[in-house]
Amino acid sequence: MLDVQFLTFHQLALQLDDERQASQDAGETAGSLEVVSDLFFERLLSGIARRKLPGLHGLDLSNLPPGAWPALWTTMRDLRDATVDPSGVLRAVAEGLFDPHETPNLQALFTLHAAVLEAGRALHVGSADDLAAAVIPLVPSSPWLSRLAHVCYYGFYDVTQVQLSLFEAVVKRRPATLYFPLGDDPAFDFARRFFERHIEPLRGTEPTVAAPDARPETPPQIRIMDAVGPDDELTVACKEILTLVETHGYRFDDIGMVARTLEPYRAALRRTLDQHRIPFTTTAGSPVIREPAAKVAAQLASLPLTQFYRAPMLDVLTSALYRSGLPESDGCEPRPDLWRLAVREMGITRGEAEWQRLSSAGSLQVWASADAAEEPAEGTGQFRIDAAQLRLLAKLVARLIDDCRALPEQGSAVELTDAFAALAERHLAIPGLTSDMPGAGGATEQAAACGAAIGEVLAQLRQLDRLGETMRWDEWTALFMDAMERATMPVEPVEHAGIQVLDAMAARGLTFRALFVLGLNEKVFPRYVREDAFLRDRNRRLLDETLGYKIDEKLAGYDEERLLFALLQQAARQRLYLSYQRADANGRALAPSAYLDPFLRQEPLGRTADVSVPRRLSDRLELPLFTPPLLTREELAVGLILQGRDPVALLNSVGRGGALFAHGYAALHVIENEGRGLGEHDGVTGPLDRRWAALASRGLAPTSLEQYARCPFQYFSAQVLRLEPVRSDTSGDVSPLVLGELCHDTLHQCYRRLVETGWPQKECTRDALHAEIEAAAGAVCADYAKDHGTGYALVWQLARETVVVLAEAMLESDSEEFRASGFRPVQFEVEAEGSLDAVDPVAFKGLKVRGRLDRVDRRAQPPALRVIDYKYRHSGGERSADRDLLASAVRGFRLQPPLYALMTPEGAPAKPESVELAFLMRKPSPQVERARFESSAWNGPAGGLLKKTVQTIVGGIREGHYAILPDSYCEHCEFSAACRRFHGPTWWRAYSSPPTRLLRQLRKLKVPHE
């Protein structure tokens, strides 16, 4: 309606270029220039370097580190923007205008500048300033400009040579007013120098430009604030903003929030403003690569390069953005959590062949953790992943690998970029980039902005096509990653009314009723200015003062900082809040900016701010800024808790789970109380009658009783709650659990076959025994590999050799022992059952124990049975507890031997005379150690102690006492994540409770021997 247009310099250039293109005949492209990204020019520079053009040796481009190319391009761009003529400058270098020591370097630099200019002309590409330069000749004849009644310029105090030329052309064509920041203050020297040198001559005979004092008659109120870290800085600013709006009648769009750079505030900006319900718009951008969509896109591109390494493969396949392409009716609900375990368990690391194992796998038995104890309690540590889930994963993997394999190995930038875009379209659903999945129309603006930013990155890569290079997929991927890491997206993508959050450059020319300037710290505002490594300030000065090119010295940046701060002071009409961090978020002290010196209050202990925000919320609540109406829901809730008041109603009213809080708070109250005894939050459940009845009818397992004796809470987690530990093993080793299982199965198969041939009565040669073991180990390992995979080939081969060596040692040891004792193996993996009546005929009447015995040996004369149980020792040493099985039984460490002694093996006529543990140890010699428990011990001098131990343990299980009992084994405990052993009050309650004291006392019992 007002017919007023607001344009930046670049938008003005685009407007004029559009006008030119519209006036050309269709198909005519003469003079068209594509504005390309910095990435394009950096690639162009490295391409020129690769061609080793003469005259460039002074820059030693072949040894330039990758991070130096953007810096070199920045120098080149400064030369372009200053319209430096390379041939003229090279002549000046040859004539000795510059320091002779720098001649080779400068010659190379200006030669490179000439090459880049030439390449840009040949390829019809340029930067935004090149476009501005290209449209300057259009200004005199532009119909669009001729329609403008007046042109107003504002918001700059310095421009590049190209922008200055465009400005000159426009003001010559149309009546114009320039609003320029000039003041008496020395802070304006930077702007004044530009004005006097470049603007003053333009005024000619035109009326004098008016320059009224921009300062309001009443200076703004100034308030200085300090806080710790950017989060607190933002929080205090938000409180002040709410005060202005609620108490002083400000509108949100009257208020500005500015920092020299918004980078330190990116992470907390949206969260803090949203928590305070403050609407905002901002020029801040957040890095695209932090977004899940960007991460998964980057991983998708890298899959062929990593040979389908399992971590990125699983990250892509389990991403919420993954488009499986399978019909929902496939009948199997995808379980990405199980996929990770399955892939680890099958030992898939990388390569198509390894992934193909998935398609042939049946269901999978998964060991949940490689760190688990060497001998897990029965029924723990394993769970099953069914075949349908594995088939589903196999299908997804095959589809993904096939599509990645179809990517071209090399090609032009457009070919490779299009191939990736097609791959992303097929496998990912990223709003704003790929077509949405059906029903996924509710994409947030944030997600769409991320998709658009990735699309912009792909567009930049397509621009590289003009360079005519053929690149490999790995080169394309490196460029893609580089561009993604630089790309940003708007923090607030939607335009609306609200406070304006800007960086200091974007705030130039704007005014606010109230302005907050954040981050006034040394090296932040003013920023730390460095010289240009390729074109030092002394050379820039010569270019500027002697040769007449408008190119700024870098260290003049400090003058610009002063000017920026002065402009911000003027931008506040009524209130100005200056904020700095007295320490960073980690508590490291920070110095306030020297710009604050005139404003800080002088106190006896030094200069201080008007508002200094304490770190602790309880201290802050004393401040007027933290009164309840200004608190966020979170602060209010925490404040109520700190004051001992109930926040449940508040949490319920804002939908934040009041009931959950009440439950948690009550539990915490109990848990933190040191004075009381063990309770339900400590694992003391009291008798669980149904569970006990089921256990009694099924029979107690010795290993479970051992687990209870070790730590009742560990027993509770595994046997009562049936928690499944899901820590994944990243070592790549074959776990001790698996090695133990392989040894067991190999010995089982081997003995069965040998016994069938009449061994040990019939002698067997060493070679024949070895062949038998090799065959058994081979069959067992192949069987295992079919379901679980093998992992790294070398590690698997070593594991197989270990199994063979240990089985051989066991057979050798047994052969000698059989000859001496007259025992012969007769049963393998046999079920056995016994009664605990003998332990306590009243309390344990009818209570059964049960187990599965590895091997039963029989002796004909005198007739007797014995039980052999194999134990694999990964660490190689013998434990002191295993030297005396009677003592370790009495102390609750080993309960298998005494309880097996009470059992009758299925089909056997009697109970065993003894129980032997055979330890297979991964060490040079001896590799087999034996320990024996005589069944007669039950009736010997230690029998009473043995009964007491079993009574204590079984009694504890029946009574539901499952408190923690920490010790050195905690290091390997699968349930430590669910355990509060480091919590002082919990530890103390458990330590001082009678049931755990009894268990501890068992460990110190002295055992009388006959």
Ligand code: SF4
């Ligand atoms: S970490 Fe220790 S105290 Fe906790 S459950 Fe495991 S073994 Fe028991």
